[in-house]
Amino acid sequence: xxxxxxxxxxxxxxxxxxxxSFAAIAGIVFIFQFAFHADGKSYMNLMLQSVxxxxxxNKSKAINGYFMCYIILNTLLIQVPILVALIAxxxxxxxxxxxxxxxxxxxxVSRAQILLSKFMASFIYTVILLLFMALTALLxxxxxxxxxxxxxxxxxxDESLIMQITQDDILWRYVAAFAxxxxxxxxxxxxxxLLSIFAENSIGPIIATTCIVxxxxxxxxxxxxxxxNNVKPYLFTSYLVGWKGFFYIATTDxxxxxxxxxxxxxxxxxxxxxxxxxxxxxxxxxxYFFRKKDIMS
Amino acid sequence: xxxxLRVDNLTKKFKDFTAVDDLSFTVNEGDVYGFLGQNGAGKxxxxxxxxxxxxxxxxxxxFHEENVANHRNAWLxxxxxxxxxxDVYGFLxxxxxxxxxxxLAGAKVTRKLLMDQLEMVGLAERAKSKVKTxxxxxxxxxxxxxxxxxxxxxxxxxxxxxxxDPQGIADMRNxxxxxxxxxxxxxxxSSHLLYEIEQVATRMLIxxxxxxxxxxxxxxxxxxxxxxxxxxxxxxxxxxxxxxQSKWASLVSxxxxxxxxxxxxxxxxxxxxxxxxxxxxxxxxxxxxxxxEYFLNITKGKN
Numbered sequence: 146x147x148x149x150x151x152x153x154x155x156x157x158x159x160x161x162x163x164x165x166s167f168a169a170i171a172g173i174v175f176i177f178q179f180a181f182h183a184d185g186k187s188y189m190n191l192m193l194q195s196v197x198x199x200x201x202x203n204k205s206k207a208i209n210g211y212f213m214c215y216i217i218l219n220t221l222l223i224q225v226p227i228l229v230a231l232i233a234x235x236x237x238x239x240x241x242x243x244x245x246x247x248x249x250x251x252x253x254v255s256r257a258q259i260l261l262s263k264f265m266a267s268f269i270y271t272v273i274l275l276l277f278m279a280l281t282a283l284l285x286x287x288x289x290x291x292x293x294x295x296x297x298x299x300x301x302x303d304e305s306l307i308m309q310i311t312q313d314d315i316l317w318r319y320v321a322a323f324a325x326x327x328x329x330x331x332x333x334x335x336x337x338x339l340l341s342i343f344a345e346n347s348i349g350p351i352i353a354t355t356c357i358v359x360x361x362x363x364x365x366x367x368x369x370x371x372x373x374n375n376v377k378p379y380l381f382t383s384y385l386v387g388w389k390g391f392f393y394i395a396t397t398d399x400x401x402x403x404x405x406x407x408x409x410x411x412x413x414x415x416x417x418x419x420x421x422x423x424x425x426x427x428x429x430x431x432x433y434f435f436r437k438k439d440i441m442s
Numbered sequence: 443x444x445x446x447l448r449v450d451n452l453t454k455k456f457k458d459f460t461a462v463d464d465l466s467f468t469v470n471e472g473d474v475y476g477f478l479g480q481n482g483a484g485k486x487x488x489x490x491x492x493x494x495x496x497x498x499x500x501x502x503x504x505f506h507e508e509n510v511a512n513h514r515n516a517w518l519x520x521x522x523x524x525x526x527x528x529d530v531y532g533f534l535x536x537x538x539x540x541x542x543x544x545x546l547a548g549a550k551v552t553r554k555l556l557m558d559q560l561e562m563v564g565l566a567e568r569a570k571s572k573v574k575t576x577x578x579x580x581x582x583x584x585x586x587x588x589x590x591x592x593x594x595x596x597x598x599x600x601x602x603x604x605x606x607d608p609q610g611i612a613d614m615r616n617x618x619x620x621x622x623x624x625x626x627x628x629x630x631x632s633s634h635l636l637y638e639i640e641q642v643a644t645r646m647l648i649x650x651x652x653x654x655x656x657x658x659x660x661x662x663x664x665x666x667x668x669x670x671x672x673x674x675x676x677x678x679x680x681x682x683x684x685x686x687q688s689k690w691a692s693l694v695s696x697x698x699x700x701x702x703x704x705x706x707x708x709x710x711x712x713x714x715x716x717x718x719x720x721x722x723x724x725x726x727x728x729x730x731x732x733x734x735e736y737f738l739n740i741t742k743g744k745n
Contacts, residue, residue: 152542160533244529248588251493251523252546253515439496 149254149262150269157232157266166228167277170221174281177217178289181208192298193307210287211295211315215392217282222326222386226333226358228274233267233337234350237435241345241442250440260338260435264428267334268327275323275330283319297392310394314404322388325413328420329385333358335427336381342435345442358382381423387416445507446471446596446628447492452501454487454652461487463652464501469596469630469645474622476643476660477632478737484652485632486526489600492630493523505596519548522594526601528585532574536565536584539573540591547592559587563617579610586617590627597621598630603638611638618642636737648737667706673717674725675701681722688716 157163181188185208237260240246249259295315297308310318333354340350361382364372377383390413395406407413447469454462462484469475479485490496492503494514503510503517510517530539537556544551544559560566563583573581582602589597602618603611619642621627633639639646646663648655656663675681682696690713695702703713710729717724 148545152545155538155542156531156534159538243531244527245531247490247493247495247525248529248543249546250495251518251521251525252543253518253548254546255515437497440490441496 146258146262149258150265153262153266154269157270162235163232163270166231166274169228170225170274170278171281173221173224174217174278174285177220177282178213178286181213181216182289206293207296208290209293209295209312210283210290211292211312211319213286213290214283214319215295215297217286218278218322218326218388221278221282222388223362225274225278225326225330226385227355229267229271229330229333230337230351230354230358232270233334234341234354235347236263236267236338236341238341238344238350239347241440242347244442246442247440256436256438257432260432264335264338264431267338268331271330271334272327275327279319279323295392299393308392308394308396309402310392311402311404314394318391321391325388325391325417328417328424329381329387332381332385332420332423332427335424335431339427339431339434342431342438378419381420384416384420387413387420390416444471445469446473446505447630448504448507449488449492450502450504452488452491452503453499454484454491454496455499461652462491462498465649465652465654466501467647467654467657469628471595471628472622472626472644473628474618474642474644475628475630476639476646477630477649478634478636478639478646479632479649481634483649485649486600487652488649489523489525489598489630489632492598493521493525494518495525519592520595521598522547522589522592522596523598524582524585524589524600524602525598527604528581528588530573530581530584530588533572535570535572536560536576536587537569539584540587543588544591547594549592555591559591560584562590563587578605579607579613582606582610582614590621594627596628596630600632601634602631603633603635611635615641669705669707669710669729671703671705671710671713672726672728673701673703673713674728675717676723676725681717681720684720684722685717688720690716 189207237246240249250256292312294312295310297310299306299308336357337350337354340353341347344350361380362385365377365380365383367373367377390409391407393408394402395408396402445468449465449467452462452465453460465484465488477485477488487496491498492510494510494517505513505517505520508516531542534542537560540556540559541551544556549555557566557569560569563586565580565583565587568576568580573584576584582605586599586602589599599618603614606614615638618629618631622629622642631639631643640660643660645658646660647657673681678696678699678701682694682701685691685694685701690703690705693703693705695704705713707729710727714724714727
């Protein structure tokens with residue numbers, strides 16, 4: 146299994162398309178950092194207006210490395226599934242398209258091992274992609290903008306509010322948020338791998354995965370009770386942004402943030418449980434179909 | 443010779459279409475086993491079932507009397523194959539491709555092993571070149587190296603001369619002969635180039651519409667006394683009349699404006715002399731390869 150995983154990682158590392166994702170992330174992060182470095186105060190004014198400008202703060206200190214990373218993650222983690230699908234959607238279909246699938250499957254390794262090694266390689270790729278995001282969006286932003294307390298602008302029901310997390314209470318939240326994002330993106334990878342079993346070129350599964358994510362995200366955001374109660378809880382896209390929960394801090398009755406706390410840990414735990422469930426079901430289905438598949442390519 | 447591979451009642455159905463129908467055959471150790479059939483006869487489907495790429499609808503495959511279904515990995519460790527096209531990773535070098543598939547096949551990979559293998563197929567100098575820059579012939583040779591790198595006892599080559607130029611075909615023929623003679627490999631070779639099979643095969647199987655037509659030793663199946671010789675002259679109709687008055691009268695036919703003789707291969711020089719002696723100017727003499735004739739005869743009426 147380790148041998149197969151090494152081979153899969155070697156193949157991924159040698160393909161130029163692998164690095165498109167890293168270049169895209171670096172480019173987007175750079176644009177954000179440049180824009181906020183040049184005119185971050187305007188953004189901050191806009192955000193403060195939305196909450197009534199009742200918050201007393203030093204605006205230039207509010208735009209720090211932690212805040213930058215939060216803003217970037219808010220935007221980027223919606224797009225990253227497409228980058229994950231780019232690699233995972235190619236896992237089986239790419240081999241079929243190149244004609245190497247029949248060579249691979251006719252070697253003395255089981256189909257389950259082949260599939261699991263490809264899934265593991267996609268997971269590792271996802272983790273490396275997130276580490277790269279952490280490096281550029283968090284560490285680089287910290288180096289450019291410095292550190293300080295993190296302001297979170299949030300809509301809760303009808304009210305818009307600002308939460309402040311002290312700088313000594315932030316890093317662990319980012320570690321947890323990236324770990325959560327890794328689990329969420331692994332669902333995308335598992336979905337893309339499942340779809341790639343049925344295709345003989347990579348474009349189909351990549352587009353299909355992207356379409357499923359878009360459609361499910363739209364459905365997840367339909368605020369009609371019949372959808373919210375009966376459909377939304379079962380869609381993985383409802384939990385993709387669950388990483389934000391690590392930045393929703395619990396408060397005292399007086400409204401003071403409680404250091405090291407989470408507003409709703411059971412909800413995060415439940416989200417993770419559902420995401421792991423999705424991974425298990427998608428991976429199980431992939432194993433079932435791949436083991437039964439006639440290799441005709 | 444002991445039986446290496448035994449295929450019993452192998453069947454593959456795709457919905458209502460039966461691609462392979464109750465097919466049975468045996469491959470002995472040391473055989474170069476020619477696997478013949480027209481396009482769509484079921485050769486590739488059979489080979490894919492042998493390599494566990496597709497699941498049979500029925501039947502069994504035994505390797506040294508052990509059911510392949512229960513000993514898949516052991517069977518595949520003893521098998522090297524090139525199925526249809528020799529597709530490998532174009533974005534990797536020949537060396538990297540060979541290394542990957544050698545490791546997957548369970549070979550103890552060393553630089554020497556890989557370079558020796560590339561040397562054997564004449565690709566050592568291009569070891570570090572990306573495969574996407576290779577010609578079809580070079581890819582075919584790399585495919586052979588991949589099939590052989592783990593020293594399998596059985597080599598399966600599906601249409602090994604596809605896309606090769608005449609020199610490549612000759613090289614492939616020599617390689618197959620060498621693998622049998624010098625390395626003791628048992629081989630299954632499917633091809634639509636009957637002449638190529640005739641040159642190398644010791645035993646053969648002909649299938650049509652997924653069914654076995656005949657199986658046996660090439661020498662026994664092909665009769666040199668039954669060679670068809672097509673003769674082209676300046677006036678074939680006139681030549682036919684003249685030849686009807688000769689000792690060849692019972693062997694000559696004139697159909698579809700082609701003059702043909704059914705005879706022993708050894709008699710061709712005598713025929714040429716006889717025709718010339720009667721003042722007929724010969725433009726060409728083409729002995730039809732006996733396997734081709736045999737194949738056409740045996741599959742005629744089965745379609």
